[in-house]
Structures are given as C-alpha cells and as structure tokens.
Amino acid sequence: MNMNKKIIEIKNVTKIYKIDSLKVNALNGIDLEIDNGEFLSIMGPSGSGKSTLMNILGCLDIPTSGSYLLEDEDVSKLNDNQLAEIRNKKVGFVFQTFNLLSRTNITGNVELPLIYSKGKKSRSRKDLISEVINSVGLAEWVRHRPNELSGGQRQRVAIARALVNDPAIILADEPTGNLDSRTGEEIMAIFQSLNRQGKTILFVTHEIDLAKHAGRIIYLKDGAITGEEIIKDPIDAQKRLEDMPKLEDKINSLGENISL
Ligand SMILES: Nc1ncnc2c1ncn2[C@@H]1O[C@H](COP(=O)(O)OP(=O)(O)O)[C@@H](O)[C@H]1O
Ligand SMILES: [Mg+2]
Numbered sequence: 001m002n003m004n005k006k007i008i009e010i011k012n013v014t015k016i017y018k019i020d021s022l023k024v025n026a027l028n029g030i031d032l033e034i035d036n037g038e039f040l041s042i043m044g045p046s047g048s049g050k051s052t053l054m055n056i057l058g059c060l061d062i063p064t065s066g067s068y069l070l071e072d073e074d075v076s077k078l079n080d081n082q083l084a085e086i087r088n089k090k091v092g093f094v095f096q097t098f099n100l101l102s103r104t105n106i107t108g109n110v111e112l113p114l115i116y117s118k119g120k121k122s123r124s125r126k127d128l129i130s131e132v133i134n135s136v137g138l139a140e141w142v143r144h145r146p147n148e149l150s151g152g153q154r155q156r157v158a159i160a161r162a163l164v165n166d167p168a169i170i171l172a173d174e175p176t177g178n179l180d181s182r183t184g185e186e187i188m189a190i191f192q193s194l195n196r197q198g199k200t201i202l203f204v205t206h207e208i209d210l211a212k213h214a215g216r217i218i219y220l221k222d223g224a225i226t227g228e229e230i231i232k233d234p235i236d237a238q239k240r241l242e243d244m245p246k247l248e249d250k251i252n253s254l255g256e257n258i259s260l
Contacts, residue, residue: 006069007168007200008034008057013066013076015052015223026052027063028223036168039192039201039234041211044220050204051173053220057202058171059087071168088117091169092162096177098154100146100161106133107142110160117165132160136190152183159190169200176210182244188213189237213237 015027026049034040044050055061056068059075062083068076075086092113100109110129133142136156146154155175162170172191176184192213195201203214211217213235219227 005035006033007036007038007071008032009067009069010057010063011067013053013056013063013068015049015056015061016064026223027056029066030223030225032218032225034200034202037195037198037200038216039195039214040203041214041217042202042204042220043206043208043211043217045206048220049223050220052223054171054173054202054204058091058093058169059083060093084116088113088165090167091171092165092167094155094158094162094170094172094175096174098146098151098158098178100154100157102146105143105145106138106149106157106160109146109157110164113161113165128164132163133157135163136160150183151179152186155179155183155187156190159187163194167199169202170194171202173204174206175203176205182241182246184210185237185241185244188235189241192234192237209235 010030010032013027013030013032014025017024017026030053042050042053052061056063059070059078060083062068062078063076066076067074070086070090073086075083078086101112107129110133111125114125114128130139130142133139136159138153138156138160141149141153146157149157158175159170170191175191176187179187188210191201191203201214203211205211208217212231215231215234217229217231218225219229
C-alpha cells in the first residue's frame with residue numbers, strides 16, 4: 001500500500017519528437033503533482049501536448065528529460081519491458097476510439113490485460129472478468145463482439161478492460177470524444193464512481209463542461225501548463241443524467257405530438 005499522499009510527481013518533463021532532422025517540442029518543462037485518489041482533468045487545444053503527457057504518465061513512453069516518480073519509483077528511464085510491467089500493474093487506459101479487438105467477444109477483450117500479466121492468484125480469472133463486466137453493466141453482452149454494441153457500450157468494455165488488473169490509476173484520453181452528450185455523461189458517471197472507490201482518474205478533454213466533473217483542472221498550451229483551477233463543487237454526472245432525457249423519452253414525446 002502506498003502511504004504517500006502523492007501518487008505522481010513529475011519535474012521539468014520535456015518531450016521532443018524527432019522525425020529525421022525535424023524536432024517537435026511536444027512538452028516544454030512540465031511540473032505536476034497528483035494526489036492519490038484525485039480526479040484530475042487536463043484541458044487544452046489540439047496539439048497542446050495532452051496525449052504526449054498522458055502517454056508519459058501512463059508509462060507508454062518516457063520523457064526526453066526530467067523526472068517522473070510513480071508511487072515513489074523513478075520510472076523516467078525504464079526500458080520497454082520494465083515500462084510494460086509497471087503499466088500492467090499500475091495503470092488502465094481508456095481511449096477516444098475504444099481500441100477494442102473487433103474479432104474477439106467482450107470477454108476476450110476484457111481478458112487481454114490478464115494474459116500479459118500473471119493474473120490474480122487468489123481468484124479465478126473467469127470470476128474477475130465477469131465481475132468487471134458486471135460493474136459496467138454489460139453482463140448480458142459477454143458473448144457479443146464490439147461491432148454489435150453501441151459506442152457507449154464499447155467504451156464500457158474498454159473501461160472494464162482497464163479495470164481488470166485493478167490499477168491504482170485510470171488514464172482516459174478524450175474518452176467521450178466520439179459519444180453523444182448523454183452517453184458521455186454516463187461514462188463520466190462511471191469515472192466518478194470509480195474515483196469514489198479510490199481510483200486516481202486522469203481525464204483529458206477539450207470541453208470545459210466535462211472537465212468540471214473533476215476536482216481540479218490543469219490547462220495545457222504549447223506543451224506547458226498555463227493554469228490550474230480547483231473545482232470546489234464538481235458536476236455530479238449521476239444528478240445531471242436524471243435531468244437529461246433518454247432517447248426513448250424523446251421518441252415518446254415525439255409520438256405525443258402526432259395528432260391522429
Ligand atoms: N509520435 C509523434 N511523432 C511526432 N510528433 C508528434 C507525435 N505525437 C505527437 N506529436 C506532436 O506533438 C505535439 C503534441 O501532440 P499531442 O500530444 O498529440 O497533443 P494533443 O493530444 O493535445 O492534441 C503536436 O505538435 C504533435 O504533432
Ligand atoms: Mg490527443
């Protein structure tokens with residue numbers, strides 16, 4: 001158990017992408033501390049370095065310079081195998097485009113991270129998979145493939161997959177970018193629920209209305225943090241959903257307006 005209040009501490013992190021002789025300065029000296037159990041939003045225009053920062057925080061990539069302590073462990077200079085091991089234990093990823101295997105059913109998709117790890121010894125793999133699939137409300141869909149599901153359901157599968165190794169941190173890079181506003185709110189409700197259960201959530205968006213579901217927002221521009229905002233009263237997704245019409249309600253009210 002990590003007794004440190006800080007789960008992430010990065011100092012003066014830079015990332016330079018080199019393409020032939022061209023250099024892109026994607027991150028220009030980022031300092032950031034994230035508390036264990038925080039829900040943090042990262043906002044910024046396209047190209048500001050949000051995904052680059054997420055990839056480094058999630059151990060998909062290492063910085064060009066600067067330090068990164070993840071649960072007090074220096075992860076800024078690890079090789080690919082070491083990074084993969086940390087990633088598998090500590091982080092779960094959710095992407096805008098879901099990134100599911102299309103030829104594999106829901107169970108197979110959620111099982112994937114367990115194949116790379118040793119799995120949980122105390123409980124059977126099958127129980128674990130059904131538990132996370134149930135937790136995102138997809139129990140009836142386990143035998144279906146991603147293309148038989150709606151966008152919102154696909155993102156729930158991706159969340160279940162991110163949860164199966166019980167990571168401390170969930171990184172979500174524009175997870176609602178391909179969803180309508182009600183479905184996006186449903187996904188935010190899941191993240192808020194996971195955060196209440198103690199998960200640290202890092203959430204990238206360029207919509208302020210979504211960013212305000214978190215307790216803190218940092219603003220990124222040209223690879224640098226330009227501001228920070230504490231949200232005293234974050235938007236409660238569950239409450240907001242109660243005020244939003246469901247698709248069936250919309251169709252019903254359309255029906256009522258048709259006079260026979
Ligand atoms: N793999 C890469 N190779 C070269 N340049 C990249 C790569 N990934 C991102 N970039 C560049 O780095 C900058 C930041 O990109 P990114 O982190 O994807 O921003 P955002 O997610 O905020 O849109 C952009 O100028 C982008 O073109
Ligand atoms: Mg991006």
